[in-house]
Amino acid sequence: MTQPTTLAERAAAAAGRTERESSSPVEFTTPNTPVDTTMPDLGDYEPGDDDPEMIPVHLAWLRVRRDVRGIAKREQYNAAGTRYNFRGVDTVVNTFGPITLKHGVNILPVRVDAEYRDTTTSKGNKMRECTVTVSWQVIGPMGDTLPSLLQSQGEALDSADKGSAKAQSVALRVLLLNAGLTPTHDKDPDASHVDRGEAPRRSARDYLDEIMRPDTARARLAQINYEIKQAGLYSAIVTNEDGAEEQLGALLFRVGNERIAGGAQ
Template sequence: MSVYKAINAVQTALAKTGITKDRTNNQGAGYKFRGIDDVYNSIAPLLAEHGLCILPRVLSRHCDERQSKAGGALFYITVEVEFDFVCAEDGSKHTVKTFGEAMDSGDKGTNKAMSAAYKYAAFQAFSIPTESDNDADSNTHEVYSNKPSMDQKTLADFLAAIESCTTADALKATYFEAIKSAGDDQEASKKLIAAKDKQKGKV
């Protein structure tokens, strides 16, 4: 099966240079990353030289709509993709499956997710040397939490319920319900934890 010889030939060539993180994310922390263009530019000539084709096949796609902190819509896309690495010499192939994730405020989410899947399929199949850990996308989105904060009356009711517990089982059940209702409200969670710990010594 010549496909493995072709993959190894591409690996050998990439082992000498790798693909470094030359791009900078200008949002958020400003980290370095490797874009899909860097991958294409590095491996495309080698694929042609060694008679290796990479053919994608999307197995599934999932889309969740979220809200940004600015109030706009964000589309969170996940794709499951198989890539057939096919040798042009004898038609032998090896299939690699990866997942791609991306978030976008417009119509580019699926494109970005496909690019991510391809990029990491290439990095893993060819063992391409990199400078450090796997990178994220070039764009950073801040997602608004859809879990509401706990209002003061509800918090007061839960605190009173915790303080009135007379058994460990009742305390555990009441606290679990309370902390679940608090969601992402960190301040409410701290007060509930403190009340639970205080009552724990009394039951």
């Protein structure tokens, strides 16, 4: 049996098509055009120990979002009198990469539209600006895709031949952050203002008292878990019921497990 050699032949073989069926040119779906989301027939396929669960793509992507949780703006730009924090491409890709792999989600660029413009810096150096619009297809572990292609844009300046690659990297970062609704967990700039009826910020001691109340439901404990992470109190040290110091998050986890074991609702 002849082994597939070209990329198209290997892709066709992986999809279960014949070489004859894959001989026609590949046609990319244009943006905003619905794609076929019919789940392929997996036949007698049995997932291996390391394979993701065979679930629809929208559920797999939801699990990716659930595992990512948040990416803080911990990198800093400080040049030319400008200073700000940001989430870099490497940080975002390093966060999403292993998690999409875990859940069997593939994110593939299927179309790149680029525009270029020559420009000059304030010091007279010649630069080339590249702006790209990338169309992405999100594929789940079963081979089904989201109902339509996703689009994101990226822009970059470069003095050599790296502008296109940089711009596409930016577009990938934008896609992952936007499609993943990825929070930064930054503090609300208005958190210190209570003149509009907002409740004042709660202390670790307040949360401790609520956690330890026997009538606090498991659903409320789960909500407290989210709140203390948002407030930066997860690692706050409190005094537990035995008089020992313990992190608030660890105490919450322990109490929650004890109540689950006791049959609490």
